[in-house]
Amino acid sequence: MTYRILVVEDSRTQAMRIQLELRRHGLEVEVANTGPNGLQAARNQHPDAVVLDVDLPELDGYAVCRALKEDPQTSHIPIVMLTRYDDAKNALAGLETGAIDYIPKDSYAEHNLIESLRQLGLL
Amino acid sequence: MTDEEIMAQVLAAFQEEQAEHCQAIGDLLLEMERDPNHDQRSNLLEQLFREAHSLKGGARAAGIDPVEHVAHRMEDVFSAVRQGRLALTPEVCDPIYASISAISTMMQQIAAGQTPAIGTYQHLLDDMSALLQPQQTEETAPKPEHEAVPEPSEQRSELLVDPDRLEQAAPSDSAVEATPDRGATPDDQLLTIDPPPQVETAAERSTPPASTEEVPWETASNTVRLATTVLDDLLNETGELITCAVRSEQRASQASTLVEFASRWRRLWRQINPVLAKLQQQIPTLNPTIHHLNGRDLSTNPTQQRAEQNRGYDTMIFIAQATSLIQILHQANDLFTELDQGLGQHARAMVEDHMRLATVTDRLHDKIRRTRMLPVSTLFNPMRLQMREMARAAIKQVVLEIDDGGAEADRQVLERLREVLLHLLRNAVDHGIEATGVRHAMQKSPVGLIRLQAAVSGDYLTIAVSDDGAGLDLEVIRQQALHTGLVSETELARMSETELIDLIFLSGFSTRKTVTNLSGRGVGLDIVRSQVERMHGQVQVESKKGQGCCFTISVPLLLTSSHGLLLKVGKATYMIPIESVQRIVPVISGDVQTIEGRPALVVEGRPIVLMHLSSLLSVDDKVSQYQTGEQNTALKQNGQSWALLLGSGERQVACMVDAVLGEQELVVHRLPPPLQRLRFIAGATILADGSVIPILDLVDLLRAVMGQRHMVHLVTEPEAVQRRHRVLVADDSITTRTLEKNILEAAGYHVQLATDGLEAFEMLHRGTEEGTYELLLSDIDMPRLNGFELTQQVRSDPQLKHLPVVLVTSLDTPADRQRGIASGADAYIVKRGFDQQTLLETIAHLIE
Numbered sequence: 001m002t003y004r005i006l007v008v009e010d011s012r013t014q015a016m017r018i019q020l021e022l023r024r025h026g027l028e029v030e031v032a033n034t035g036p037n038g039l040q041a042a043r044n045q046h047p048d049a050v051v052l053d054v055d056l057p058e059l060d061g062y063a064v065c066r067a068l069k070e071d072p073q074t075s076h077i078p079i080v081m082l083t084r085y086d087d088a089k090n091a092l093a094g095l096e097t098g099a100i101d102y103i104p105k106d107s108y109a110e111h112n113l114i115e116s117l118r119q120l121g122l123l
Numbered sequence: 124m125t126d127e128e129i130m131a132q133v134l135a136a137f138q139e140e141q142a143e144h145c146q147a148i149g150d151l152l153l154e155m156e157r158d159p160n161h162d163q164r165s166n167l168l169e170q171l172f173r174e175a176h177s178l179k180g181g182a183r184a185a186g187i188d189p190v191e192h193v194a195h196r197m198e199d200v201f202s203a204v205r206q207g208r209l210a211l212t213p214e215v216c217d218p219i220y221a222s223i224s225a226i227s228t229m230m231q232q233i234a235a236g237q238t239p240a241i242g243t244y245q246h247l248l249d250d251m252s253a254l255l256q257p258q259q260t261e262e263t264a265p266k267p268e269h270e271a272v273p274e275p276s277e278q279r280s281e282l283l284v285d286p287d288r289l290e291q292a293a294p295s296d297s298a299v300e301a302t303p304d305r306g307a308t309p310d311d312q313l314l315t316i317d318p319p320p321q322v323e324t325a326a327e328r329s330t331p332p333a334s335t336e337e338v339p340w341e342t343a344s345n346t347v348r349l350a351t352t353v354l355d356d357l358l359n360e361t362g363e364l365i366t367c368a369v370r371s372e373q374r375a376s377q378a379s380t381l382v383e384f385a386s387r388w389r390r391l392w393r394q395i396n397p398v399l400a401k402l403q404q405q406i407p408t409l410n411p412t413i414h415h416l417n418g419r420d421l422s423t424n425p426t427q428q429r430a431e432q433n434r435g436y437d438t439m440i441f442i443a444q445a446t447s448l449i450q451i452l453h454q455a456n457d458l459f460t461e462l463d464q465g466l467g468q469h470a471r472a473m474v475e476d477h478m479r480l481a482t483v484t485d486r487l488h489d490k491i492r493r494t495r496m497l498p499v500s501t502l503f504n505p506m507r508l509q510m511r512e513m514a515r516a517a518i519k520q521v522v523l524e525i526d527d528g529g530a531e532a533d534r535q536v537l538e539r540l541r542e543v544l545l546h547l548l549r550n551a552v553d554h555g556i557e558a559t560g561v562r563h564a565m566q567k568s569p570v571g572l573i574r575l576q577a578a579v580s581g582d583y584l585t586i587a588v589s590d591d592g593a594g595l596d597l598e599v600i601r602q603q604a605l606h607t608g609l610v611s612e613t614e615l616a617r618m619s620e621t622e623l624i625d626l627i628f629l630s631g632f633s634t635r636k637t638v639t640n641l642s643g644r645g646v647g648l649d650i651v652r653s654q655v656e657r658m659h660g661q662v663q664v665e666s667k668k669g670q671g672c673c674f675t676i677s678v679p680l681l682l683t684s685s686h687g688l689l690l691k692v693g694k695a696t697y698m699i700p701i702e703s704v705q706r707i708v709p710v711i712s713g714d715v716q717t718i719e720g721r722p723a724l725v726v727e728g729r730p731i732v733l734m735h736l737s738s739l740l741s742v743d744d745k746v747s748q749y750q751t752g753e754q755n756t757a758l759k760q761n762g763q764s765w766a767l768l769l770g771s772g773e774r775q776v777a778c779m780v781d782a783v784l785g786e787q788e789l790v791v792h793r794l795p796p797p798l799q800r801l802r803f804i805a806g807a808t809i810l811a812d813g814s815v816i817p818i819l820d821l822v823d824l825l826r827a828v829m830g831q832r833h834m835v836h837l838v839t840e841p842e843a844v845q846r847r848h849r850v851l852v853a854d855d856s857i858t859t860r861t862l863e864k865n866i867l868e869a870a871g872y873h874v875q876l877a878t879d880g881l882e883a884f885e886m887l888h889r890g891t892e893e894g895t896y897e898l899l900l901s902d903i904d905m906p907r908l909n910g911f912e913l914t915q916q917v918r919s920d921p922q923l924k925h926l927p928v929v930l931v932t933s934l935d936t937p938a939d940r941q942r943g944i945a946s947g948a949d950a951y952i953v954k955r956g957f958d959q960q961t962l963l964e965t966i967a968h969l970i971e
Contacts, residue, residue, distance in 0.1 A: 010177065011140065011177045011180050011181045011184070012136050012139070012140050012181075013133055013136045013137040013140045013141075013180075013181035013182075013184050013185055014180050014181055014183075014184040016132060016133050016136040016184075017129070017133045017184035017185070018184075020124060020129040020132060020133065021129060023124070024124050024129065032350075032352065033350070034350075037350050037352055040352050041352055044352070044355070044356070044359075046795065055173070055176060055177075057173065084176075105180055105183065106183075107183065109183075109184075110184075
């Protein structure tokens with residue numbers, strides 16, 4: 001069973017890092033670079049999980065998260081948010097908008113992300 | 124992929140990204156400095172912060188600490204300015220400009236293979252930190268420009284930052300000069316920040332990177348930057364359009380059938396008309412009867428008179444009705460004739476319309492598919508950097524020559540080929556190119572040459588990976604094949620050179636290599652083949668011992684198939700993409716031969732395994748006798764049947780079907796989430812009549828056939844069927860234990876479980892009621908006694924020392940693998956990449 005993950009991240013480098021790491025674990029990964037694109041992609045592709053950066057241009061991660069949770073077509077998709085590592089307070093805000101987990105962007109980010117996805121049973 | 128490979132790609136992506144961010148920061152800062160009262164001030168500050176933030180994040184992801192630290196400091200500075208804690212004075216901007224220049228320099232050093240020392244830039248960090256502390260006005264102007272001059276060891280001939288210019292620009296008192304002057308310096312610095320074309324780095328900025336999601340920006344205004352989701356949407360819509368076009372064809376043909384009715388009327392009319400004519404002729408002859416009746420003498424009998432009168436009247440009525448009927452029929456005929464003509468015209472128009480629609484839709488579909496095309500150079504160029512890493516790791520001298528032939532292919536095709544190419548390149552470096560000393564002895568040039576070539580032929584992209592190394596050693600292949608039990612001595616003797624070489628693509632073949640080879644990464648060339656086949660392509664290899672080896676991959680340029688074959692198998696209908704089918708051949712009972720106990724079809728002198736699609740698609744992988752029975756039945760019923768040739772080269776299968784219903788447009792729809800990954804099914808399509816038909820997956824079909832071949836070998840030995848081999852599974856995770864037990868039991872093994880190493884050892888000693896264990900499958904990470912220790916104990920125990928041991932684990936470093944081998948294990952399978960097939964094959968080989 002190949003699970004599909006949608007990564008919404010505006011930094012190409014970070015998106016690529018995540019994409020390659022997740023692929024290495026046997027996941028299929030799509031990347032969207034902006035909030036609106038991420039929403040569109042989620043609605044079209046119905047990924048098995050969404051990895052969402054908080055700092056997106058135009059529409060920020062919280063708004064995207066809320067939108068996904070409010071749309072009945074996508075509300076079932078688990079969302080993992082990537083937050084700034086010194087920003088625990090807002091990370092909690094992420095959980096309140098409906099994210100299932102938040103991962104600070106520090107040197108363990110990819111490792112923690114993999115663990116998070118493992119908890120979700122996608123790995 | 125290994126860590127190095129991932130990081131190499133991420134680095135390449137970051138090389139580009141950082142250039143953009145640095146440029147943006149410079150531009151924004153300039154603008155802010157030019158106009159301190161900018162009306163977009165807060166916006167610009169916000170953007171500056173974002174750019175630095177992204178720079179920091181990207182550097183972290185790419186693992187480049189120095190850049191990350193510098194970017195972090197910049198972020199802090201911008202944050203402070205945004206919050207009003209700091210004013211954006213020239214002395215605040217200086218270190219920023221210096222920082223972006225420093226970052227560029229560092230990235231260049233990295234591209235040239237050096238490691239930038241943060242020490243060189245420490246003062247930058249300190250300066251910026253100092254800014255963030257409460258201000259001290261005697262802070263002298265930073266001297267970063269000097270240090271930003273690249274070190275003498277810089278190998279590049281072109282300097283990013285011109286030291287002369289900088290030295291002019293940065294006398295210490297210029298910090299307090301007015302903005303206009305300041306403006307000049309950053310400008311110069313910024314001009315030089317534009318990266319000059321780099322000679323040997325991976326990411327070529329002039330070409331669109333395959334890693335980004337967007338078509339690159341060019342300064343000419345005739346290009347547009349688009350998100351690929353837009354293109355995907357367009358593609359979806361044209362898919363819908365194609366379905367409509369197909370339906371319109373149905374309507375058109377239905378209209379044509381209606382015209383049939385009209386012509387039937389014409390035929391009917393041709394029969395009626397003469398009858399009517401005759402009738403009309405006879406009517407006047409009836410009249411004299413009436414006139415006669417009126418004029419003649421009435422008979423004396425009144426009853427007779429009345430009867431005759433009545434008859435007269437009846438006749439008159441009859442004549443009137445007949446005349447009227449004849450008129451009506453003539454009118455009807457006129458109507459039908461009009462209808463006929465009108466309908467005929469209409470049907471013809473519909474057919475014309477449909478044809479035009481189909482042509483335009485086809486063209487549109489094709490063009491949109493092609494918008495997703497990227498130059499192959501975007502795939503090839505990053506390989507240079509990877510190649511350097513690989514060569515360094517293998518301590519060999521290798522140079523990579525690239526010739527992309529200006530070819531382009533679908534973005535996704537290139538993406539999927541990346542892994543494949545990396546694997547082939549690694550193989551070429553590790554196993555192909557000889558060590559410098561060896562090459563010297565063979566009088567070859569000391570630097571090995573690996574070539575990557577691409578060419579387009581029709582709708583296909585051909586990529587060749589060739590090396591001038593040692594080539595494939597047939598003897599080694601033979602030994603390996605025997606050793607792993609993949610083929611028997613007799614089979615081996617009968618194999619041609621091509622068949623022998625083809626063995627390297629089998630998954631069982633490379634499993635052993637994972638254990639003994641430092642570079643072994645996973646299962647090897649079978650991944651290459653299955654990936655390529657999944658793309659409906661082929662991979663072939665040519666080799667000359669001592670001279671080199673060449674792998675040729677041929678794939679369709681575009682990933683989406685546009686045509687498919689509609690098949691009938693029993694009562695079910697399936698679709699198969701046309702690229703999956705090499706040929707369709709008729710199967711006549713006389714052509715079917717039995718080779719090695721299995722039915723085979725002889726095509727052009729070659730025997731090809733023959734199976735019926737229905738037995739392949741049915742759930743259990745049962746033995747061939749069943750299949751033969753089915754096939755014979757099918758043949759007897761139909762006399763002649765059809766078989767599709769799937770796969771290519773040595774991996775070809777003739778798949779019998781009950782009927783081939785035709786070829787048609789294929790629009791692939793992905794299956795919705797719960798059904799995403801079904802065996803044999805690659806998606807679904809909607810026919811014109813609205814029915815949903817599953818699309819067959821070529822790779823799964825081939826695998827099932829090949830898998831069955833192996834299974835058949837195991838089962839045709841009668842004792843093997845009755846005796847169940849006894850396996851002990853040791854793992855401390857209950858989920859893993861249960862999973863492995865289920866897999867093994869389904870394959871016919873008798874399984875017992877142990878929850879840790881010590882328990883496993885005890886159980887091995889005790890054995891089972893039927894006898895001792897024949898194989899140990901063990902995890903490594905276990906309490907009390909771990910997998911390595913357990914293996915060592917098994918090997919030192921006189922009773923157990925010959926027991927086959929397979930270690931299954933999530934630890935994948937070369938060190939762990941070495942430990943696995945050193946402890947005495949027979950095979951080492953990494954959980955992350957393993958699939959049932961590999962596990963079962965490994966176990967089967969070891970037990971035999």
